[in-house]
Amino acid sequence: MTVELILFFLLAAVALGGAINLIVQTHPIHSALSLIVVMVALAGIYLLLGAELLAMVQIIVYAGAIMVLFVFTIMLLNAGKEERTAISRAATYVGVPCGVLLTAVLAWRMVLSEAGASASGAETQGMSRELSGMLFTSYVFPFELTSILILVAILGAVVLAKREM
Amino acid sequence: MSDFVASYAGLLIALVKVIVVMLVLLTVVAYLSWFERKVVAHIQSRWGPERVGPHGLIQPLADGAKFLFKEDPTPAGVDPFVYVFAPFLALSLAMTTIAVMPLGPGTLKIFGQTTSFSVAESNLSLLVVFAISALSVYGVALGGWASNNKYSLLGGLRSSAQMLSYELSLTMSVVGIVLVTNTLSLREIVEAQRGTVLGFLPRWFVFPQIVGFVCFFISAVAETNRSPFDLAEGEQELVGGFHTEYASFKFAMFFMAEYAAMVTVSFMVSVLFFGGYLSPFPDSPAFHWTFYLPAALALIGGALLVPHGLRYHTAFGRVLLPVMGVALVGVGIVCAQRGVLGVIQGPFWLAAKVFVVLFIYVWLRSTFPRIRYDQLMDFGWKFLLPVSLANVLVTSLVVALRMQR
Numbered sequence: 102m103t104v105e106l107i108l109f110f111l112l113a114a115v116a117l118g119g120a121i122n123l124i125v126q127t128h129p130i131h132s133a134l135s136l137i138v139v140m141v142a143l144a145g146i147y148l149l150l151g152a153e154l155l156a157m158v159q160i161i162v163y164a165g166a167i168m169v170l171f172v173f174t175i176m177l178l179n180a181g182k183e184e185r186t187a188i189s190r191a192a193t194y195v196g197v198p199c200g201v202l203l204t205a206v207l208a209w210r211m212v213l214s215e216a217g218a219s220a221s222g223a224e225t226q227g228m229s230r231e232l233s234g235m236l237f238t239s240y241v242f243p244f245e246l247t248s249i250l251i252l253v254a255i256l257g258a259v260v261l262a263k264r265e266m
Numbered sequence: 267m268s269d270f271v272a273s274y275a276g277l278l279i280a281l282v283k284v285i286v287v288m289l290v291l292l293t294v295v296a297y298l299s300w301f302e303r304k305v306v307a308h309i310q311s312r313w314g315p316e317r318v319g320p321h322g323l324i325q326p327l328a329d330g331a332k333f334l335f336k337e338d339p340t341p342a343g344v345d346p347f348v349y350v351f352a353p354f355l356a357l358s359l360a361m362t363t364i365a366v367m368p369l370g371p372g373t374l375k376i377f378g379q380t381t382s383f384s385v386a387e388s389n390l391s392l393l394v395v396f397a398i399s400a401l402s403v404y405g406v407a408l409g410g411w412a413s414n415n416k417y418s419l420l421g422g423l424r425s426s427a428q429m430l431s432y433e434l435s436l437t438m439s440v441v442g443i444v445l446v447t448n449t450l451s452l453r454e455i456v457e458a459q460r461g462t463v464l465g466f467l468p469r470w471f472v473f474p475q476i477v478g479f480v481c482f483f484i485s486a487v488a489e490t491n492r493s494p495f496d497l498a499e500g501e502q503e504l505v506g507g508f509h510t511e512y513a514s515f516k517f518a519m520f521f522m523a524e525y526a527a528m529v530t531v532s533f534m535v536s537v538l539f540f541g542g543y544l545s546p547f548p549d550s551p552a553f554h555w556t557f558y559l560p561a562a563l564a565l566i567g568g569a570l571l572v573p574h575g576l577r578y579h580t581a582f583g584r585v586l587l588p589v590m591g592v593a594l595v596g597v598g599i600v601c602a603q604r605g606v607l608g609v610i611q612g613p614f615w616l617a618a619k620v621f622v623v624l625f626i627y628v629w630l631r632s633t634f635p636r637i638r639y640d641q642l643m644d645f646g647w648k649f650l651l652p653v654s655l656a657n658v659l660v661t662s663l664v665v666a667l668r669m670q671r
Contacts, residue, residue: 132409136405157393166430167398172404173426176411176419228388229450251413 109149116142125185129175133168140164154229274382283385284365291364295525296326296460298624305625306632307459311572320575321581338514341414348412353512353519356405360526363398366391367533370543370612383543383612384453391452392444395534396437399489404428405523406491410508421507424497424639431646432495438654439481441473442661443538456542460550468546470537475661479539481654486531488646490524492627494634497642528627529620536619543612560614561602568594 119138126132138165147156236244300315300322307314315322340349361585368391370383388394403426444450447458461469472479486496497507504510509520536542547553570593575587601610637645 103579117438130345130408134348134408141401153388155388155391157390157397160397161393161400165397167404169400169407169426169430171629172407172411173423173430176407176423176426179419 105149107216108148111150112142112145116146127185129180129183130172131172133175136165136171137168152228154232279381280385283381287364287369287385288361288492290649291361291526291529292522294529295522296530297331298525299329299521300326301624304629305628307456307457307631308631309365320578320580320587323586324578333515333518336514339344339515344413344511345412345414348408349511349518352405352409352412353516353523356402356523357519357526359380359398359405360523360530363530364526364533366394366452366544367537368456371457371608372464374609381453387453388451390450390580392450392455395452395530396433400433402523402527405520406508409512409520413508413511413629415511417504418508418510418554419506421510423503425491426648428491428495428642429489431643432485432650434497435481435484435646435650435654436489437522438658439478439485440538441654441658442478443473445658445661445665446471446474451482452537453540456537456544459541460544466548468541468544468548469537470541475539475657477653477657478534481650481657483535483536485646486535487627488642489640490531492524493529494636495642496636498640518539528624530619531617532623532627535623538618541615542619545615545617547612549555557607558602560610561598561607563603564594564598568596568598651668 114138119135119142121141123132123135126135140159143165144156144159147153169187302315303325304322315325318324318328340346346593365385366388368384372383372384373380378505406429407422407426410418410420410425413419443455447455449455451456455471459469459471463469463473467473491497512520540546545556547556571591571594572588575589575591576584578587579582600606
């Protein structure tokens with residue numbers, strides 16, 4: 102058993118545990134913290150795959166910026182404990198089987214598929230350079246389109262907030 | 267088998283490096299509090315710590331012992347897990363960043379093994395630093411939230427909003443350097459600053475990137491929640507801010523985290539803008555004597571400390587200070603060996619630059635009054651961010667024009 106494999110199982114266990122904890126916890130802050138744990142564990146798995154840039158972006162954008170906003174909002178609203186209601190009958194009889202089925206299909210496909218994708222972290226610097234080169238040459242149109250979309254979203258948020266004031 | 271031994275030795279060396287850097291960092295953090303109190307006191311015409319040991323030198327140890335033995339009450343209604351977890355998170359994140367800093371040029375030979383002159387080498391070390399600093403918001407924010415106290419919550423909210431806002435300009439102000447050097451590795455950024463301009467001026471990025479430097483430094487002070495941006499603990503309005511409900515060692519951990527973050531940011535400033543481990547003197551025969559500067563400074567400092575210590579007004583000081591002086595002379599003699607001198611050049615210059623930046627930090631604290639919260643937000647969003655964005659635009663224009671030629 103190599104170190105990479107042990108690390109992978111460790112990180113996978115942390116990610117799964119965090120994901121389960123996210124649902125089980127009743128307080129929003131605890132759920133948000135579990136989500137951060139999941140994201141950091143995923144970043145660790147990206148690192149194991151040699152995708153250093155992706156791992157760092159995952160931490161900066163998701164675990165850092167987005168989750169800080171989540172936590173900030175929860176703190177600002179002073180959200181209390183979540184109230185649990187009994188699960189509806191439709192959820193028990195349709196939702197649960199559907200969930201089990203989906204998991205089974207995904208697991209089946211994954212087991213069948215070839216165990217590939219073992220990029221080594223040999224040239225991470227070159228990888229980030231290549232990635233940015235591609236973003237600004239072959240994929241520049243979708244890239245710029247996404248930035249305009251984000252800009253529109255920001256402007257919309259500002260307009261909505263201004264109306265409240 | 268030999269393969270296994272080699273990997274084992276690599277692990278061992280990594281462990282040794284971690285322990286050495288950790289011990290040095292903890293000592294620096296402890297004595298930074300003494301240094302800050304001393305400097306602020308002298309700026310305000312006071313003496314500062316003076317009673318515990320000569321010149322108050324034992325004060326950090328006494329503080330540490332006091333923190334350890336204080337009662338550690340847990341207020342009613344706190345969130346038990348988050349309340350304990352927050353200081354741990356703050357301290358461990360603040361101390362992690364130092365791992366990717368390049369501490370010296372090239373590689374190091376320990377026990378016949380070559381290893382890089384830093385705890386961990388990464389091609390994306392700049393991004394690693396920003397990733398860790400992005401996470402360090404949580405320590406303060408969660409500590410404030412978990413305390414079940416309105417003042418703490420307000421302090422935590424304030425500081426998380428502040429850190430979020432200034433992180434933008436902090437990151438933007440570095441983009442200029444990344445554009446010029448075309449790399450995200452801190453070591454390569456330092457190496458790009460090797461050499462001189464006009465024969466005497468070091469090729470530091472502080473000169474071409476002066477706007478970026480000013481933005482970076484201001485945002486860094488705000489990012490570490492230091493005065494004049496320490497609104498998270500504005501005593502007049504918020505008692506102690508996010509750490510109001512923390513006592514004993516948990517408070518000490520927040521305290522140490524703040525100082526460790528200061529050290530880290532000083533490292534960043536020296537690495538990004540002041541040539542990191544490179545000597546500020548040109549590499550010419552006329553300046554060859556600067557090679558012996560580390561040893562000479564230790565020798566002279568030690569030699570001056572002995573007579574000063576012998577005349578100190580307490581008996582303990584008359585013993586401790588001369589002993590320290592002799593030890594310093596010993597360090598100087600060890601450093602004067604040619605092999606050692608070559609190895610410590612990098613760490614010496616880096617430490618000197620970090621020390622200067624830390625001094626400026628303390629100087630700022632004793633000079634400027636705390637600014638108001640809305641001023642803080644206006645300054646971050648309406649001044650620093652546009653200026654750093656303009657810096658990015660101008661720098662990329664210059665880089666593009668240079669590529670055209």
